[in-house]
Amino acid sequence: MLLSWTVVNEPWKAPTEADKLSNPLANDPKAMTKGRKLFDAYCWVCHGATGKGDGPSAAALKVRPAALHSALVQSQTDGAIFWKVTNGRGEMAPYVHSLSDAQRWALVSYIRSLKE
Numbered sequence: 033m034l035l036s037w038t039v040v041n042e043p044w045k046a047p048t049e050a051d052k053l054s055n056p057l058a059n060d061p062k063a064m065t066k067g068r069k070l071f072d073a074y075c076w077v078c079h080g081a082t083g084k085g086d087g088p089s090a091a092a093l094k095v096r097p098a099a100l101h102s103a104l105v106q107s108q109t110d111g112a113i114f115w116k117v118t119n120g121r122g123e124m125a126p127y128v129h130s131l132s133d134a135q136r137w138a139l140v141s142y143i144r145s146l147k148e
């Protein structure tokens with residue numbers, strides 16, 4: 033299989049329009065648990081069980097994903113994180129087709145819960 037991604041070395045910034053999106057599940061107490069289940073199914077292989085970037089597939093990545101609990105990620109808006117999960121970049125696939133909007137927002141709620 034031909035792998036067609038290109039590795040981008042610049043820091044990954046979501047477009048500023050993404051900052052205007054707000055998480056419709058922000059006040060839903062179940063969103064974090066739903067997001068954790070999705071994370072454990074789709075994301076942990078690269079991002080690691082607790083989002084530190086140490087999953088079993090991480091060693092094979094050319095770009096090390098940022099630790100999701102870090103200030104670099106947590107200082108971004110919910111909309112920016114949602115946009116990244118939606119669109120992907122390089123070795124991280126876009127999830128726009130494989131996960132619904134609600135599932136991607138639940139993942140944002142879970143990622144927020146990792147904040148130290």
Ligand code: HEC
Pocket residue numbers: 040043044071074075076077078079089093095096097098104105108113116117121122123124125127139
């Ligand atoms: C195949 C490995 C892989 C999988 C699976 C994966 N990611 Fe990623 N992820 C990456 C890589 C690599 C990056 C860094 C991409 C870059 O900077 O070019 C990344 C970056 C991110 C970022 C941006 C962090 C930042 O720098 O702001 C978020 C948020 C994220 N991933 C969430 C998720 C979620 C949620 C899932 C599951 C739905 C997921 N990822 C699945 C590899 C993966």
